[in-house]
Amino acid sequence: MRVEEFLRERGIGVGDYVRIIKQEGNKEIIYEGIVMPPYELSSGETLVIKLDNGYNIGVALGKIKAIEVLEKAKVKPEVHFKALIEGKPELPNVTIIGTGGTIASRIDYETGAVHPAFTAEELAKAVPEIFEMANITPKLLMNILSEDMRPEYWVKIAHEVAKALNSGDAGVIVAHGTDTMGYTSAALSFMLRDLSKPVVLVGAQRSSDRPSSDAAMNLICSVRMALSDAAEVMVVMHGETGDTYCLAHRGTKVRKMHTSRRDAFRSINDVPIAKVWPDRVEFLRDDYRRRSEGEVWVDDKLDERVALVKVYPGMSPEIIDFLVDRRYRGIVVEGTGLGHTPSGLIPTIERAVQEGVAVCMTSQCLYGRVNLNVYSTGRKLLKAGVIPCEDMLPETAYVKLMWVLGHTDDLNEVRRMMLTSYAGEITPYTRFDTFLR
Amino acid sequence: MRVEEFLRERGIGVGDYVRIIKQEGNKEIIYEGIVMPPYELSSGETLVIKLDNGYNIGVALGKIKAIEVLEKAKVKPEVHFKALIEGKPELPNVTIIGTGGTIASRIDYETGAVHPAFTAEELAKAVPEIFEMANITPKLLMNILSEDMRPEYWVKIAHEVAKALNSGDAGVIVAHGTDTMGYTSAALSFMLRDLSKPVVLVGAQRSSDRPSSDAAMNLICSVRMALSDAAEVMVVMHGETGDTYCLAHRGTKVRKMHTSRRDAFRSINDVPIAKVWPDRVEFLRDDYRRRSEGEVWVDDKLDERVALVKVYPGMSPEIIDFLVDRRYRGIVVEGTGLGHTPSGLIPTIERAVQEGVAVCMTSQCLYGRVNLNVYSTGRKLLKAGVIPCEDMLPETAYVKLMWVLGHTDDLNEVRRMMLTSYAGEITPYTRFDTFLR
Incomplete structure (x- = not known):
């Protein structure tokens, strides 16, 4: 049966406030709410009502054990x-x-x-x-x-x-x-x-x-x-x-x-x-x-020649080389831990920076903050010219690098802008209670 | 002062159980534990003690306000x-x-x-x-x-x-x-x-x-x-x-x-x-x-010609093409949401599969389960031959695909193995209480 017919037979109109008893297995569930209009493109076998909390639910007509009008709609819908x-x-x-x-x-x-x-x-x-x-x-x-x-x-x-x-x-x-x-x-x-x-x-x-x-x-x-x-x-x-x-x-x-x-x-x-x-x-x-x-x-200047690259054990440097060869202007690396890459990638990253590519470091941990000063790999990456993006999300760093490269060619200026918080993307201090919340 | 001298002056030996009062700003903190041996490579200005909970802490000598032996070590360390x-x-x-x-x-x-x-x-x-x-x-x-x-x-x-x-x-x-x-x-x-x-x-x-x-x-x-x-x-x-x-x-x-x-x-x-x-x-x-x-x-057969690729808005298909051209045998895609890519990547992925590359889909959400049946993009990816990796982590799927490709050339067999849980990597049902825990 279609909803229109179901409602008409029972003298119920759109906008009426109803109580429905729904049979769910051997349980009965009671809903109270306003009958919503049926949509022409639906198969028409589900009655939608809006609950008091503003939440819409759909109830299959076959599961409706009883329906009762508690209050008629005051105006035509x-x-x-x-x-x-x-x-x-x-x-x-x-x-x-x-x-x-x-x-x-x-x-x-x-x-x-x-x-x-x-x-x-x-x-x-x-x-x-x-x-x-x-x-x-x-x-x-x-x-x-x-x-x-x-x-x-x-x-x-x-x-x-x-x-x-x-x-x-x-x-x-x-x-x-x-x-x-x-x-x-x-x-x-x-x-x-x-x-x-x-x-x-x-x-x-x-x-x-x-x-x-x-x-x-x-x-x-x-x-x-x-x-x-x-x-x-x-x-x-x-x-x-x-x-x-x-x-x-x-x-x-x-x-x-x-x-x-x-x-x-x-x-x-x-x-x-x-x-x-x-x-x-x-x-x-x-x-x-x-x-x-x-x-x-x-301020809509964007340079789209930016890539987001997640690194992993066994990754070949050829992927970074390819991006440099293809004249990408920026690469956001999703590194491991505090912001590391396999050592084998460092010469490639060094070459990228020397050719004017902005290479920014984020972490695939997602939570926490990049720190390239703790371990030797990080220090080598810093020396190679990598920009450590603090606690910025990899996705945000990717979007931001496009926007920054829309404004400047100068890698020093890119660094300055990447490390300036324009829209809360970098926090000076990460609150302890923000992990996995 | 070095730790050895500090201990000798006070008649304290390694292995002794001590109480330390540490001055921290205008607060005093009390620690009780066993004096640990100083390490030759440290600068020697920090005393390490093992607390009752098995936890080692280092206290700078300059911050030790008082130290007292509660029990002498029973044997020489x-x-x-x-x-x-x-x-x-x-x-x-x-x-x-x-x-x-x-x-x-x-x-x-x-x-x-x-x-x-x-x-x-x-x-x-x-x-x-x-x-x-x-x-x-x-x-x-x-x-x-x-x-x-x-x-x-x-x-x-x-x-x-x-x-x-x-x-x-x-x-x-x-x-x-x-x-x-x-x-x-x-x-x-x-x-x-x-x-x-x-x-x-x-x-x-x-x-x-x-x-x-x-x-x-x-x-x-x-x-x-x-x-x-x-x-x-x-x-x-x-x-x-x-x-x-x-x-x-x-x-x-x-x-x-x-x-x-x-x-x-x-x-x-x-x-x-x-x-x-x-x-x-x-x-x-x-x-x-x-x-x-x-x-x-x-069972150590691995094929290392596998890449892990995270997709993002504005991503160029040339990165996938490059991997296919370079004869990668497998690509694990970290898609968006339920396992999507920009539509522009689909022809490239189709080509990859046609050339015998195993393309597996995971989600950059990390939590949840890939489902390519919900939206049109997903269905197109399925039709292109993408293997949906259920609730497998992208990193696990990357490692597993190497291992699977070490065992077979046949894409049907790759699919069968990728969708078989060998070590709990796929769960049939995700418990509600596993999100962000």
């Missing part, structure tokens, strides 16, 4: 959604820039399939809450899989963000696939200069084995953060697997640490900026950049 | 150490194979410098406890920095381990630098077949800013584990930053996750095999391989 998306002068403006990925798409709670759709009405049907927080302007800038994100798109996104902020938005949200969100957040962190308002990247980690998506809560929390006092580029994603709170991570210190969990995004070597609850922001630190007046501008 | 290292028929035999790195070296608690020295007497002076647990035979097989470890050395170590086990050792310990210990433990896991006794890799994470080393406790716990019932290749390192317990990690599921912390080693997507206290082993799971009779043998 069409009227409701229309009123919702009308501009309200008392609310701040927030643009949501869609770039592709799960969250920028119609949320089909049933099949897990991704349908590009990004109108205000679509958004209002999926996450009405955000329209009560701000005048939301969705803008589908591109529709690109996260894994296909490229430096040229970072530039495009940066300009779109700046345009929205400089047109009076209180904050801007970038809806982005999760695979490479950390790379894009780092890129925006370096390119958006004199940032005076929040820029929030948000995505959804929905995995196919779950009945529900994290998109709704992530989006609600991202709007909450976009209205906050933090003038930073941030990633807002689930802080726990449950729908309790999100975390706002600094854009240069965040990494996807799990293939599928909702709480996959983690601050590395750093404390998140804030816990974000659907109804409030709880700052976890005091040293964030504050909201201010003034226009943001885009 | 020379006599004591000699008796200690004498073979005792009632004790089991354990060989400690030295390969280089911090722990296989003389422990200079003062300068942090590393002196190759690996005699029984040296070990007995540093960690007398282990000689009370077993007849310890130290054997310096090589003296190689961890970052210079290479597949040919893995083979050498594997044969040395097998020789010791088949000569009646109860277990074997491999002292190894920490940078690449996870790679070596994976290699030994695949090469040591029909393993019937414990093989323990152990190292020290001592960082120069700490007054003390983790070498002693790690070594004590590694002997404890080598005498246990677990016939596995394991890494034994600190479980917390304090000297409470070590963890025994399965050799294929362990990774150095911090550049410098003592508790840097973590099981990824898996529960450690055991908590190891200096005086007991507390197993954390039941599904480990049990000690048994029978000889271990070494």
Whole structure:
């Protein structure tokens, strides 16, 4: 049976507040929430309801043992959604820039399939809450899989963000696939200069084995953060697997640490900026950049001839040589431990530096800080001209080196800029409690 | 003043049990322990004492406010150490194979410098406890920095381990630098077949800013584990930053996750095999391989023409093409998210597979499981012939692919072997509580 028929037979309408008893094996589970509109592209055998916590769940019709209307919808849903998306002068403006990925798409709670759709009405049907927080302007800038994100798109996104902020938005949200969100957040962190308002990247980690998506809560929390006092580029994603709170991570210190969990995004070597609850922001630190007046501008000079290379036992120097021969201008090495490579790579790295290639060292441990002064290999690498990137993430160092090489040819200046923290990418001291959190 | 003079003036001898009051700023810290012998190569201005918990600390002479002998040494230390290292028929035999790195070296608690020295007497002076647990035979097989470890050395170590086990050792310990210990433990896991006794890799994470080393406790716990019932290749390192317990990690599921912390080693997507206290082993799971009779043998066929490649936004396909042109036989890709690459790499990967290169997919998230069935990019990669490595670590997949390619040319057989768990490298189901632990 299709959802429309199921509802019609029982006199239930979209927007009604219902109680459902779901049969799960020999257990009964009770849900209470608002009936959501069925989506035309779904197979129509799943009823979606929005729980009180803002979380949408899908229940297969076959598993519904009983359904009861607790409260009828006060207005017709069409009227409701229309009123919702009308501009309200008392609310701040927030643009949501869609770039592709799960969250920028119609949320089909049933099949897990991704349908590009990004109108205000679509958004209002999926996450009405955000329209009560701000005048939301969705803008589908591109529709690109996260894994296909490229430096040229970072530039495009940066300009779109700046345009929205400089047109009076209180904050801007970038809806982005999760695979490479950390790379894009780092890129925006370096390119958006004199940032005076929040820029929030948000995505959804929905995995196919779950009945529900994290998109709704992530989006609600991202709007909450976009209205906050933090003038930073941030990633807002689930802080726990449950729908309790999100975390706002600094854009240069965040990494996807799990293939599928909702709480996959983690601050590395750093404390998140804030816990974000659907109804409030709880700052976890005091040293964030504050909201201010003034226009943001885009420093979009990037040199794409940069490679990120992880080293390992048995690695041949020919891979580094190849990059030098191919006229790469920068190589970020993901070394072992404190920032080491097999000794056999050192002459190759020396040659690279002599030919003007900027070679930067990070650690494949991810946590901790590169230190080339402790062991002899490190000292040899230093002597060869390697730039030790402190506690910077390899991915952030890769993005930053592109940006730095867009500004200078001089290796001394490259070193100076790589070791200057422009967007919190280097912390002077790593807090003990930031390991594996 | 030098330590010898300092002790002589006060009538204190090596082996005496003392109480020290140390002035630290305007705080006083009290230590009680056994006076350790000064090492000839140290500058001699630091007194090393062994605390009751087996932990050695160095105290600068200038900071010692008071020192008092609580109990005189019962025997002269020379006599004591000699008796200690004498073979005792009632004790089991354990060989400690030295390969280089911090722990296989003389422990200079003062300068942090590393002196190759690996005699029984040296070990007995540093960690007398282990000689009370077993007849310890130290054997310096090589003296190689961890970052210079290479597949040919893995083979050498594997044969040395097998020789010791088949000569009646109860277990074997491999002292190894920490940078690449996870790679070596994976290699030994695949090469040591029909393993019937414990093989323990152990190292020290001592960082120069700490007054003390983790070498002693790690070594004590590694002997404890080598005498246990677990016939596995394991890494034994600190479980917390304090000297409470070590963890025994399965050799294929362990990774150095911090550049410098003592508790840097973590099981990824898996529960450690055991908590190891200096005086007991507390197993954390039941599904480990049990000690048994029978000889271990070494399956040391490796093909070194394998590369590990991390992908990133903006990556050029030319790097993959280069590896194919250079006749690499295997490439382990560290993809994004569930195991994706930029779409632009897919034709190149397709070409690689067509030319007979085994291309295996892992995730740079590290935690979680590759799944190429969820998104279109994944399905295209599957169609191109990529082998999805489940929840295997990228580093383990790299080592395993070398080993697999040492056994077969046939890509179907490579796939079958890569997806067969030979040493716990693939788990059928990832426990929820293994994320960031």
